Structures are given as structure tokens and as C-alpha cells.
Amino acid sequence: MRVSDKHQKITQAAIKVFARKGFFNARISDIAKEAKVADGTIYLYFNNKYDILISLFEEEIGKIILKTKLLLEKETHPVEMLMLFAKQHLNLLKEHRELVVVLQMELRQSNEFIQEYRNTKFVEYIDIVSEIIHKGQDEGVFRAEIMPGIIKRAYFGALDEMTRLWILSPQPHYTLDEAAVQICDVFLNGIVIK
Amino acid sequence: MRVSDKHQKITQAAIKVFARKGFFNARISDIAKEAKVADGTIYLYFNNKYDILISLFEEEIGKIILKTKLLLEKETHPVEMLMLFAKQHLNLLKEHRELVVVLQMELRQSNEFIQEYRNTKFVEYIDIVSEIIHKGQDEGVFRAEIMPGIIKRAYFGALDEMTRLWILSPQPHYTLDEAAVQICDVFLNGIVIK
Amino acid sequence: MRVSDKHQKITQAAIKVFARKGFFNARISDIAKEAKVADGTIYLYFNNKYDILISLFEEEIGKIILKTKLLLEKETHPVEMLMLFAKQHLNLLKEHRELVVVLQMELRQSNEFIQEYRNTKFVEYIDIVSEIIHKGQDEGVFRAEIMPGIIKRAYFGALDEMTRLWILSPQPHYTLDEAAVQICDVFLNGIVIK
Amino acid sequence: MRVSDKHQKITQAAIKVFARKGFFNARISDIAKEAKVADGTIYLYFNNKYDILISLFEEEIGKIILKTKLLLEKETHPVEMLMLFAKQHLNLLKEHRELVVVLQMELRQSNEFIQEYRNTKFVEYIDIVSEIIHKGQDEGVFRAEIMPGIIKRAYFGALDEMTRLWILSPQPHYTLDEAAVQICDVFLNGIVIK
DNA sequence: GATGAATGAGCTTTCATTCAT
DNA sequence: GATGAATGAAAGCTCATTCAT
Numbered sequence: 001m002r003v004s005d006k007h008q009k010i011t012q013a014a015i016k017v018f019a020r021k022g023f024f025n026a027r028i029s030d031i032a033k034e035a036k037v038a039d040g041t042i043y044l045y046f047n048n049k050y051d052i053l054i055s056l057f058e059e060e061i062g063k064i065i066l067k068t069k070l071l072l073e074k075e076t077h078p079v080e081m082l083m084l085f086a087k088q089h090l091n092l093l094k095e096h097r098e099l100v101v102v103l104q105m106e107l108r109q110s111n112e113f114i115q116e117y118r119n120t121k122f123v124e125y126i127d128i129v130s131e132i133i134h135k136g137q138d139e140g141v142f143r144a145e146i147m148p149g150i151i152k153r154a155y156f157g158a159l160d161e162m163t164r165l166w167i168l169s170p171q172p173h174y175t176l177d178e179a180a181v182q183i184c185d186v187f188l189n190g191i192v193i194k
Numbered sequence: 195m196r197v198s199d200k201h202q203k204i205t206q207a208a209i210k211v212f213a214r215k216g217f218f219n220a221r222i223s224d225i226a227k228e229a230k231v232a233d234g235t236i237y238l239y240f241n242n243k244y245d246i247l248i249s250l251f252e253e254e255i256g257k258i259i260l261k262t263k264l265l266l267e268k269e270t271h272p273v274e275m276l277m278l279f280a281k282q283h284l285n286l287l288k289e290h291r292e293l294v295v296v297l298q299m300e301l302r303q304s305n306e307f308i309q310e311y312r313n314t315k316f317v318e319y320i321d322i323v324s325e326i327i328h329k330g331q332d333e334g335v336f337r338a339e340i341m342p343g344i345i346k347r348a349y350f351g352a353l354d355e356m357t358r359l360w361i362l363s364p365q366p367h368y369t370l371d372e373a374a375v376q377i378c379d380v381f382l383n384g385i386v387i388k
Numbered sequence: 389m390r391v392s393d394k395h396q397k398i399t400q401a402a403i404k405v406f407a408r409k410g411f412f413n414a415r416i417s418d419i420a421k422e423a424k425v426a427d428g429t430i431y432l433y434f435n436n437k438y439d440i441l442i443s444l445f446e447e448e449i450g451k452i453i454l455k456t457k458l459l460l461e462k463e464t465h466p467v468e469m470l471m472l473f474a475k476q477h478l479n480l481l482k483e484h485r486e487l488v489v490v491l492q493m494e495l496r497q498s499n500e501f502i503q504e505y506r507n508t509k510f511v512e513y514i515d516i517v518s519e520i521i522h523k524g525q526d527e528g529v530f531r532a533e534i535m536p537g538i539i540k541r542a543y544f545g546a547l548d549e550m551t552r553l554w555i556l557s558p559q560p561h562y563t564l565d566e567a568a569v570q571i572c573d574v575f576l577n578g579i580v581i582k
Numbered sequence: 583m584r585v586s587d588k589h590q591k592i593t594q595a596a597i598k599v600f601a602r603k604g605f606f607n608a609r610i611s612d613i614a615k616e617a618k619v620a621d622g623t624i625y626l627y628f629n630n631k632y633d634i635l636i637s638l639f640e641e642e643i644g645k646i647i648l649k650t651k652l653l654l655e656k657e658t659h660p661v662e663m664l665m666l667f668a669k670q671h672l673n674l675l676k677e678h679r680e681l682v683v684v685l686q687m688e689l690r691q692s693n694e695f696i697q698e699y700r701n702t703k704f705v706e707y708i709d710i711v712s713e714i715i716h717k718g719q720d721e722g723v724f725r726a727e728i729m730p731g732i733i734k735r736a737y738f739g740a741l742d743e744m745t746r747l748w749i750l751s752p753q754p755h756y757t758l759d760e761a762a763v764q765i766c767d768v769f770l771n772g773i774v775i776k
Numbered sequence: 777g778a779t780g781a782a783t784g785a786g787c788t789t790t791c792a793t794t795c796a797t
Numbered sequence: 798g799a800t801g802a803a804t805g806a807a808a809g810c811t812c813a814t815t816c817a818t
Contacts, residue, residue: 006798022303024218028792029801038800040794049792110216110299115362150368150376153359154352161351162344164302174344182344190384200781222809232783237810394777410691412606416813417780426779428815437813498604498687503750538756538764541747542740549739550732552690562732570732578772588802610788620804625789 007045009035011059014052019098023053023106053106054117060099061121064092068128078136079192082155083184085129089159090176093166101167104160126156133191142191151191158183201239203229205253208246213292217247217300251301254293255315258286262322272330273386276349277378279323283353284370287360295361298354320350327385336385345385352377395433397423399447402440407486411441411494441494442505448487449509452480456516466524467580470543471572473517477547478564481554489555492548514544521579530579539579546571589627591617593641596634601680605635605688639689642681643703646674650710660718661774664737665766667711671741672758675748683749686742708738715773724773733773740765 013035017026028049032039046052068088075081093100107118130152136142162179166172207229211220222243226233240246262282269275287294324346330336356373360366401423405414416437420427434440456476463469481488495506518540524530550567554560595617599608610631614621628634650670657663675682712734718724744761748754 024303027790032801039792040801041799043793044798105303108299108302109218110213110295111219119362146380147368147372147376150356150373151380153355154377154380157351157353157355157358158348159351160355161347164351165347174341178341179344182341183348186340186345186348186384187380188384190380190382194388221807233809234784234811235782238781243809412691415811420780427781427813428779429777431814432777493691496687496690497606498601498683499607507750534768535756535760535764538744538761539768541743542765542768545739545741545743545746546736547739549735549742552739553735562729566729567732570729571736574728574733574736574769574772576772578768578770609786614805621788622790622805623803626802631788 006035006037006041010037010042010045010052011056014056015060015098015102018053018056018106019101023049023109050111050113053102053114056102057107057117058121060096061103061125065125065128068125072128072132078132078139078141079188081132081135082129082188083180085132086155086159086180086184087177089156090162090180093163093176097167100163104164104167126152129155136191141193143193146191151187155187158187200229200231200235204231204236204239204246205250208250209254209292209296212247212250212300213295217243217303247296247300250296252315254290255297255319259315259319259322262319266322266326272326272333272335273382275326275329276323276382277374279326280349280353280374280378281371283350284356284374287357287370291361294357298358298361320346323349330385335387337387340385345381349381352381394423394425394429398425398430398433398440399444402444403448403486403490406441406444406494407489411437411497438499438501441490441502444490445495445505446509448484449491449513453513453516456513460516460520466520466527466529467576469520469523470517470576471568473520474543474547474568474572475565477544478550478568481551481564485555488551492552492555514540517543524579529581531581534579539575543575546575588617588619588623592619592624592627592634593638596638597642597680597684600635600638600688601683605631605691635684635688638684640703642678643685643707647703647707647710650707654710654714660714660721660723661770663714663717664711664770665762667714668737668741668762668766669759671738672744672762675745675758679749682745686746686749708734711737718773723775725775728773733769737769740769 010031014026014031017030017034020026021030028042029039031052032042035042042052046055068085071088072081072084075084107114109115130148133142133146133148133151137144137146137148162176162183166176204225208220208225211224211228214220215224220243222236223233225246226236229236236246240249262279265282266275266278269278324342327336327340327342327345331338331340331342356370356377360370398419402414402419405418405422408414409418416430417427419440420430423430430440434443456473459476460469460472463472495502497503518536521530521534521536521539525532525534525536550564550571554564592613596608596613599612599616602608603612608631610624611621613634614624617624624634628637650667653670654663654666657666712730715724715728715730715733719726719728719730744758744765748758
């Protein structure tokens with residue numbers, strides 16, 4: 001058995017348990033049980049409970065960034081790229097619901113270490129948006145007075161809030177696609193040169 | 195000393211402590227110390243630790259909603275109203291930094307009880323936005339195809355993400371006003387009829 | 389209002405509360421509520437929680453001893469007297485159920501102070517039995533080889549165990565009178581000279 | 583170390599501590615210290631403080647019942663059997679003083695859970711007496727009008743009260759054997775057919 | 777005397793982490 | 798590497814008692 005197998009099993013178990021119970025209410029023994037390993041085994045792969053959250057975050061967000069960038073390579077038009085980003089972001093919920101819950105909820109702790117970490121990795125993800133905006137401005141498609149550093153966050157925040165809505169309401173009023181279309185509509189309308 | 199004094203003192207102390215250490219890492223004795231009361235005194239005013247968070251949330255968000263609505267009464271034009279909402283939301287940070295941290299962080303965590311509670315009161319706040327959008331559509335200022343139920347969340351989410359940035363980075367690249375202006379610019383451009 | 393009124397009210401309230409919840413699970417505030425006085429008022433009449441139990445015990449057992457002795461004055465024959473004692477003892481349950489529960493249960497704590505107290509007062513009560521046995525032996529009715537110091541306890545213990553049965557089982561198989569008759573029958577048969 | 587070792591160590595420690603301080607005044611840390619384990623270890627073997635008392639009771643009374651029944655198998659005459667029961671009951675004090683204190687004191691207190699539990703196992707013990715009485719009646723040795731259901735309790739109560747005396751007075755006036763002989767004398771005299 | 781808000785010591789229980797096997 | 802029994806620090810909460818009013 002490769003070392004990474006156990007590591008993976010524990011990470012995946014932690015995602016499930018953190019999503020279900022929250023970081024603080026999750027017990028190491030819950031994760032161990034879910035991963036079908038002994039409690040002590042977890043400490044062969046992680047330094048402590050926080051480390052599991054941090055590692056999980058680092059690895060999974062890395063995968064998402066990679067996947068998103070690959071997807072965007074197929075597009076060249078900034079407008080289409082922003083729409084693709086939105087769809088991809090909202091679609092995470094379908095395929096990785098538990099992970100999204102963890103990213104949404106548990107990474108909001110007012111714990112300096114977590115926040116520092118969250119920021120570093122998130123910036124990489126959000127910067128995908130600012131790069132698209134820059135590209136759009138360079139190509140004369142987006143308004144020059146738009147500040148990518150602000151709008152990348154606004155765009156991400158808007159999508160993120162929609163995600164939160166779906167996580168919390170089991171019976172949402174809107175579909176993911178409707179939301180994606182609406183949000184892109186407003187943002188694009190707001191930033192393109194007409 | 196009026197009864198409400200102790201209640202107030204504990205609430206304000208809890209905001210400080212929760213903002214500093216997070217809900218789970220905050221100890222009752224921390225709050226008691228900060229409020230300059232005995233540990234047991236807290237239980238004369240609150241049922242348990244959660245109850246402090248819930249009460250705090252209910253009271254403070256109530257004040258914010260009231261204040262925001264009062265402020266908006268002075269405006270009649272939907273565009274101005276949305277801009278006022280944005281400024282007011284971002285300004286909360288200046289006057290009530292610790293409270294905003296608690297609302298941002300601790301009330302987003304995946305505790306069912308908190309989430310359920312949070313939802314009802316939060317909806318009231320966010321609905322201020324959708325009401326403005328409705329009004330704008332009725333007056334023929336905003337595009338009819340905009341769905342207020344989605345855009346209210348997108349708008350709030352965008353502002354909220356900016357707030358988070360300021361909470362986490364002590365030295366932000368942008369001022370609050372810059373951000374407010376930019377976000378309003380994009381959104382309004384995106385939703386007004388030209 | 390006489391001082392003793394408050395004292396009485398608290399004592400009676402304590403009997404009810406101790407019977408219902410047990411000494412340790414009873415709170416001073418429960419007793420205060422039941423007695424319709426403030427918590428602090430209790431400390432004007434009693435030194436502490438144990439003191440309530442002790443006082444209650446001393447006063448109530450005193451009343452019982454007095455009542456029992458008065459009743460026995462009407463009888464002269466040792467056999468009849470023992471039977472009367474038994475009936476009287478078992479009858480306490482009917483008229484003072486809560487008090488009997490407290491005496492039965494709460495005075496069994498392995499608390500030296502309580503036990504010492506219990507012993508002193510109880511001896512006075514149980515000695516009523518040994519005095520009757522002595523009298524019976526002097527009159528040639530009871531066997532001389534019977535040791536009153538042992539049999540008084542056996543007799544009391546037998547009756548006491550029946551009491552416990554009624555306290556614990558809401559639907560007992562036997563009536564109080566049946567039990568009294570049976571126990572007297574056996575004991576008297578066992579100690580009289582035939 | 584076998585699992586049962588820790589369980590046994592904790593049980594025996596609990597008996598000592600409960601006997602010394604009483605159930606409510608005994609702290610978990612007292613038991614842990616006495617058992618030479620960590621506080622938390624206790625919770626690997628017991629659910630809570632009550633559970634220790636209940637388990638202890640179940641196990642120990644079970645042993646006593648077994649031992650008593652084995653002992654009685656050697657006798658066939660009802661009179662001898664009752665005498666043997668009495669001796670055995672009073673002898674428990676010599677060999678298991680602390681356990682007897684717990685059974686006498688702590689398990690008589692008005693906790694509903696304990697009472698309910700106590701009843702079932704205790705009945706099994708006391709029923710040893712009623713079975714002997716039945717046997718004696720069947721064999722025409724004991725009077726037919728004796729009600730075993732009542733007299734079993736009277737007999738037990740008489741012995742139990744003697745036990746209490748020895749627990750409380752370090753310097754008793756009578757020996758255990760004297761007491762056993764006297765009580766059996768009276769009871770047997772009272773129930774045999776002459 | 778009477779009140780009841782305030783106190784804070786005290787205790788059960790949990791659970792992240794360790795380490796002997 | 799893997800285990801899981803054992804650890805013990807830590808904290809939420811209770812409640813007898815006090816004392817200013």
C-alpha cells in the first residue's frame with residue numbers, strides 16, 4: 001500500500017466528517033472511524049487536528065485551481081471565460097458538495113493561522129478572475145476603469161454567496177444555471193464596453 | 195445597576211472575545227473576565243454559550259437592520275439607495291469591527307442551530323436589497339429580467355467578500371470608498387436600463 | 389408572623405423537596421420556592437443545607453416519639469403494646485408519607501455527622517420497643533433469654549423494611565394491616581412464653 | 583494487562599471511595615486516584631458516575647447471591663437453612679465491610695434510577711428467604727399461615743438493621759453470632775409448628 | 777428581618793495526543 | 798508502520814452561600 005493511500009483515505013474521511021459535524025465538533029476518532037484506521041495512525045500523517053484541515057484545504061483547492069485553469073485553456077474570449085469560471089465554480093457543489101461545505105464553513109474561523117492560509121491559496125484561485133479581467137481590458141473588451149483587484153473579489157463573493165444559499169437550503173428557489181446566467185449577465189453588462 | 199447593564203456588558207464582552215478567539219476557542223471565563231463579572235453571572239442572563247452567540251446576533255443584527263432602513267428612508271431613487279446600502283454595509287466595519295468579525299466568521303460555521311437561526315434574520319437584512327431592486331424595476335429604472343432573489347445575494351456576497359478582505363488584511367490595497375464605488379458601478383451598470 | 393412560622397414553612401417545604409428529589413439533588417432554591425421565601429431567607433433560620441436535614445429530622449422524629457409514647461400509655465399489656473407500636477409505625481406512612489421517605493432514604497448517607505445524629509435520636513425511638521420487652525420479661529410474659537437490645541432492632545428493622553417496600557412499590561401486594569398482623573404474629577409467637 | 587483488570591481495579595476503588603465519602607460526595611478523581619488510573623480511564627469502562635454504582639451493585643450482589651445459594655445447597659432442613667442465611671448475611675460485614683456500607687447506605691437513597699435497578703436484583707436475594715419458607719411450609723415444618731412474601735422482608739429487615747448497627751458503632755454491645763442466634767431464635771420460634 | 781442578584785469554587789466529562797506493544 | 802488503551806488538561810455549567818439594599 002502506498003503511503004499516499006492512507007493519507008488520501010484520511011483526507012477524504014476528514015472532508016466528510018468536517019462537512020457533517022463541523023471542525024470543532026468533529027472528533028479525531030470520528031475521522032479515524034470514517035477512514036477505517038486507528039486514531040493514532042492519523043498522527044503518522046498529520047501533526048494535529050488543524051493540520052488536517054490545512055492540508056485538506058491545500059490539496060483540494062490545488063486540484064480545483066488546476067482543473068479550472070485547464071478548462072479555461074479551451075476558451076479565449078474574456079466574456080466566455082468569465083462565464084465558464086462561474087459555471088465551473090457553481091458546479092463544484094454538484095460534484096464535491098462536502099468539500100465545498102468545508103471550504104465555505106470551516107475556513108471562516110477567526111483563527112489567524114487558518115485565515116493566513118486561506119488567504120494565500122484563495123488568492124491564487126481568485127486571481128484567475130482578475131487575470132481574465134486584465135486580458136479583457138487589454139483586448140479592449142472590458143472597461144478600463146474597472147479595477148480587477150476589487151472586481152475579482154466582488155465576482156467571487158457573488159458566486160460564493162449563491163453557493164452558501166444552496167448549501168443551507170435543501171430546496172432552493174433557483175437552479176444553479178439560472179443563477180450563473182443571471183450573475184454573469186449583470187457583471188458582464190456592468191463591465192463590458194458597449 | 196439596571197439589569198440590562200449586565201446583559202449589555204456581557205454581550206459586548208462576548209463580541210470582543212468571540213472576535214479575538216473565535217466561538218469555540220473562547221472560554222466562558224474569558225467573557226466573564228472581559229465583562230468584569232463572575233463566570234456564574236453569565237448564566238443568569240444566558241442559558242449557555244450558544245445562547246450568548248444567538249442573542250448577540252439577534253440583538254445586533256436587529257440594530258443594523260433598523261439603522262439601515264432609517265438611513266434609506268432619506269433616499270427615493272433606487273440607484274442612490276443601492277449605493278447607500280453598499281456604503282452603509284462597508285462602513286459597519288469602521289464602527290463595529292469586532293461585531294462584523296463575529297458575523298463574518300463565527301456565524302458562518304456549520305452548526306445547524308446557528309445556521310437555522312442565522313438564516314431568518316439575515317434574510318431580513320438581504321431583503322432590503324431585493325426590495326430596492328423591485329422598486330427600481332417598478333419604476334422602470336432597472337431591467338425587468340433581473341431576478342431580485344438572485345441579485346440581492348450576489349450584491350450582498352460581493353460586498354461581504356470585500357469586508358472579509360479588510361478584516362483579514364490590516365493593510366488593504368483599496369479604501370472602503372473605492373470599493374463601494376467600483377462595486378456599485380459594475381452592478382448598477384449591469385442592471386440599469388440604458 | 390411568628391418566627392417559627394417561617395421556620396416551619398421551610399421545614400415542611402424541605403420535607404417535600406427532599407422526598408421528591410433527594411437531599412443532594414434538591415436545591416436550596418427549590419426549597420425556597422416551595423416555601424415561598426427568598427433563597428437568602430433560609431439562611432436566617434438554618435446554617436446550611438445539612439442543617440435543614442438535621443433540624444427537620446430532630447423536630448419530626450421528636451414529634452413521632454411523643455405521639456407514640458402517648459398512644460402507648462393507654463395500653464398496659466406488653467403484647468398489645470408491641471402490636472400498637474407496629475401499627476403506629478406502619479401508619480406513619482399514611483399520614484406523613486413524605487417525611488417517612490426522607491427518614492428512610494436521606495438519613496442513610498454515609499456522612500458521619502448525619503449518622504451520629506440519626507443514631508442518637510433513633511435510639512430514643514427504638515428504645516420504646518426494648519422498654520416494652522423488658523416490661524414483658526418482668527411480668528413473666530416474654531421469655532427471659534430474649535435480649536431486648538437485639539430484638540428491639542430486629543423488630544424495628546422488620547417494620548422498617550416493610551415501610552421501604554411501600555415507598556418503593558406504588559402497587560404493593562399486601563396491605564399495611566396484613567403486614568402488621570403477620571410480623572407481630574411471628575415476633576410475638578417467637579418471644580412469648582407458652 | 584487484561585481489560586478486566588482495569589475494570590476490577592476501578593470497581594474496587596469505587597467501593598472504597600463510596601463507602602468512605604458517599605456517592606454524591608465522592609469525586610471521580612478520588613476513585614481514579616484510589617484505582618491508580620487517570621480520570622479519563624474510568625470513562626473507558628463506565629459511562630458515568632452512576633454507571634459505576636450500578637455496575638458495582640450488579641456485579642457484587644450477583645456474587646453474593648451465587649455464594650449464598652451455593653452455601654445453602656449443603657443444607658436441606660429449612661430451619662438450618664434460615665440460620666445459615668442469617669449467619670452468611672451478617673458475615674458479609676467481616677469480609678466485605680466497605681461493600682456492605684455501600685449497599686446499606688448509598689443504594690437506599692431516593693434516586694429513582696437506583697431504586698428501580700436495586701429492586702430487581704435485591705428481590706432475587708431476598709427471595710432466597712421466601713423460597714426457604716415455602717419449602718418449610720411444604721415440608722410441614724413452618725406454619726402454613728405465614729406469608730412468605732411478608733416474612734422474607736421482615737427477616738431480611740431484621741438482619742439488615744443489625745448490620746447497620748455494626749457499621750455505625752465501632753464498639754458494638756453484641757457480637758455478630760449472638761445477634762444471629764437471637765434473631766433466628768425468635769423468628770424460628772415464631773414460625774415453626776410446635 | 778427579607779430579598780435575590782452575584783459570586784466563584786468545584787466537579788463531571790470530553791477528547792486531542794501519546795506511546796508501549 | 799499501525800494500533801488503540803491510556804492519559805490528563807481543560808472548560809462548561811451548577812448551586813450553596815453571601816451581602817448590599
